[in-house]
Amino acid sequence: MPLVRKPSPQTPAAAAPPALGEGTREQRWAAVRAAAERPDGLALLADALSRESDPRVREAIFTGLARLATPESAAVVVPYLRSDDANLRTGAVDALRAMPQACRAHLPALLTDGDADVRLLSCELARGLPDEEANRLLCDLLERETERNVCAAAIEVLAEIGRPEAVPSLLRCGARFAGDPFIAFSLRVATERIAAPARDWR
Amino acid sequence: MAEASSKRILIIDDASLVRRYYRDALERAGFEVDEALNGVEALEKLLGEPADLLIVDVNMPQMDGFTFLRSLRQQAPPIASIPALVISTEAGPHDRRAARSAGANFYLVKPVAQDVLVQHVSIMCGLPA
Numbered sequence: 001m002p003l004v005r006k007p008s009p010q011t012p013a014a015a016a017p018p019a020l021g022e023g024t025r026e027q028r029w030a031a032v033r034a035a036a037e038r039p040d041g042l043a044l045l046a047d048a049l050s051r052e053s054d055p056r057v058r059e060a061i062f063t064g065l066a067r068l069a070t071p072e073s074a075a076v077v078v079p080y081l082r083s084d085d086a087n088l089r090t091g092a093v094d095a096l097r098a099m100p101q102a103c104r105a106h107l108p109a110l111l112t113d114g115d116a117d118v119r120l121l122s123c124e125l126a127r128g129l130p131d132e133e134a135n136r137l138l139c140d141l142l143e144r145e146t147e148r149n150v151c152a153a154a155i156e157v158l159a160e161i162g163r164p165e166a167v168p169s170l171l172r173c174g175a176r177f178a179g180d181p182f183i184a185f186s187l188r189v190a191t192e193r194i195a196a197p198a199r200d201w202r
Numbered sequence: 203m204a205e206a207s208s209k210r211i212l213i214i215d216d217a218s219l220v221r222r223y224y225r226d227a228l229e230r231a232g233f234e235v236d237e238a239l240n241g242v243e244a245l246e247k248l249l250g251e252p253a254d255l256l257i258v259d260v261n262m263p264q265m266d267g268f269t270f271l272r273s274l275r276q277q278a279p280p281i282a283s284i285p286a287l288v289i290s291t292e293a294g295p296h297d298r299r300a301a302r303s304a305g306a307n308f309y310l311v312k313p314v315a316q317d318v319l320v321q322h323v324s325i326m327c328g329l330p331a
Contacts, residue, residue, distance in 0.1 A: 055269065084296045090266040097263070120291060121261065149291040149312055156217045182313040185226070186219045 020048040028057045036064030046076040055087050062091040066098040074102040078110065081118045093121055100128030111137055116147040123153035131161050139169035148177050152186055159190035167191055206232035209327045210251070213237045214244040214270065215259035215289075220312075224257060227316035228323060239263075241270025248274070248281050255326055257319075258306070260290035260297060271304035285326050289314055 020031045028048075035044040041064065049061045065073040080092035096103045103125055110122035119141070126134040138154045145151050151173050158166050170187055177183040211233050213224050225235045236253065238244035240262040256274075260267040267288060275282050288306040290297060301309045308322065321331045 084294075086260050086266040086268045086292075086297070086300065089261055090263065090269075093261070094263055117292070152219070152313065153217070156219050159219055180313060181315055182220075182223055185223050189219055189222065 020044055021051050025054050025057060028052070028054070029060050032057060032060040032064060036067060042068060042070075042073055042076065045073075049076065049080070058088065058091055062095040063098075066095040069099040069102045071102050071105050074099055074106055078106055081110070081121050082115055089121065093124065096125050097128060100125075104129060107137060111141050116150055119145070119147070119150045120153045123150065123157050126154075127157050127161060131163060134161055135163050135166050139166050142169045142173040145173070148180055148183060151177065152182060155183070155186045155190050159186070159193050162190060162194045164194060167194060206324065206327075206329060207234065209254040209329070210234045210236065211255050211257060211323060211327075212244060212247060212253040213257045214239075214241065214262070214267070215257070216240055216262045217259070220259070223316070224319060227319050231320045231324070233323065241265030241267065241273065244270060245273060245277075248277075248284070252281055253284055255323060256284055256286040257323070258286050258288045260288065260292050260301070268300050268304040271301070271306055275305040287322060287326060289319075 020028060020035055022028070023031070032045065032048060035041050035048070038044065045061050045064050049058065049065070052058050052061060062077065065077055074096060077092050077095045080088045081096075083089050083092070107122060107126060107129065110125070111119055113119050113122070123138065123141070126137055129137070134157070138158055141154050142151060145154070155170065155173070158170065162170070170190060174183060174187045211228055213221050213235060214237075215221050215224075216239050221237045225237065228235050236247060238247050242265045244256070244258075258267045258270065262270075265273075267290070271286055271288075274284065274286070285307045286305065287308045287310065288301045289310045289312055290301075291312045293311045298309050308326065310318075310322065324331050
C-alpha cells in the first residue's frame with residue numbers, strides 16, 4: 001500500500017499571528033505584545049504605531065519599541081515628538097527616556113531641530129545622558145536658543161544636573177532674556193543649586 | 203467674602219522650577235498649595251483631598267494634561283467639577299481646542315508672570331482679582 005501522507009490539519013484561526021491593525025483593542029494589544037518578541041518586530045511596531053489610535057495599544061507599542069532600545073527603534077519614535085496629539089508626544093518622550101543610550105545619537109540633532117517644541121521636549125531627554133555630555137549639549141543650546149520656553153526647559157534640567165562650568169552659559173542666557181521673570185527666577189534657583197556644596201558629580 | 207487662605211490649589215507640572223515659581227506666587231497671595239508631577243499622581247492626590255482649582259501642564263510623563271482632564275471629568279462629584287487652568291508652552295490653536303474639549307476652563311501660554319497667575323487663579327476661585 002502506497003504511503004499516503006495524511007492531510008495536515010487546518011491551523012486553527014486562533015493560532016495564527018494576529019494582525020496588528022485589526023480586531024478589538026484587546027486583540028491589537030495582544031498582537032503588539034507578540035510582535036515585540038519577533039525578529040521583524042521593529043517594522044511591525046513602526047507600522048502599527050502609524051495607524052493606531054487607542055492610547056492603551058499605543059502605550060504597548062511605545063513600550064515594545066523602548067524594550068528594543070536600539071538607535072533604529074529610537075528613530076521610529078522621534079517623529080512623534082512633533083505630533084499635535086499630546087498623548088502621542090507623551091508616549092514618545094516616555095519611550096525615548098526609557099532608552100537613553102539608544103536616544104543618545106539622536107539628541108544633538110533634536111536639540112538643534114527647527115521645531116521649538118521638539119527642542120523643548122528634547123531638553124528633558126538630555127537628562128538621561130552622562131552629566132558632562134548633558135551639560136555640554138544644554139550649554140550649547142543655551143548659547144544660541146531664541147525661544148524662552150526652550151531655554152526654560154534647559155535650565156530646568158541644569159538645575160538638577162548642572163556643573164559649575166554651566167554657570168556662564170546660564171548667565172549669558174539670563175542676560176538675553178533680561179526682564180523675563182520666570183527665566184530670572186529659574187536662573188536664580190539653578191545657580192544656587194549648582195553652587196551648593198557637597199554635590200556629588202557623576 | 204471668601205479668602206485665598208481657604209482655597210487649595212493643586213499644581214500639576216513635571217517641571218520642578220515651574221512648580222516652585224507658581225507656589226512662590228500663590229503662597230505669597232495666601233493660597234494653600236500642593237503639587238503633583240503628572241496626571242496619575244494628581245488623581246491619587248485628589249481622591250484623598252479635593253482641591254479648589256487645578257493648574258495643569260500639558261506635556262507630562264505617564265499621563266499628559268489632556269488625558270488627565272478627561273479622567274478628572276469622569277470622576278464622581280465634587281472632583282469632576284474642579285475648575286482647571288491649563289498653562290502650557292503649546293500656543294497653537296490645536297492644543298487650545300484639545301484643552302477645551304478635554305475639560306479645561308481656561309488656557310494660558312507659558313511663560314506666565316506671577317501677578318497674572320495670581321489674578322487668574324483668584325478670579326477662577328471666585329475671589330476679587
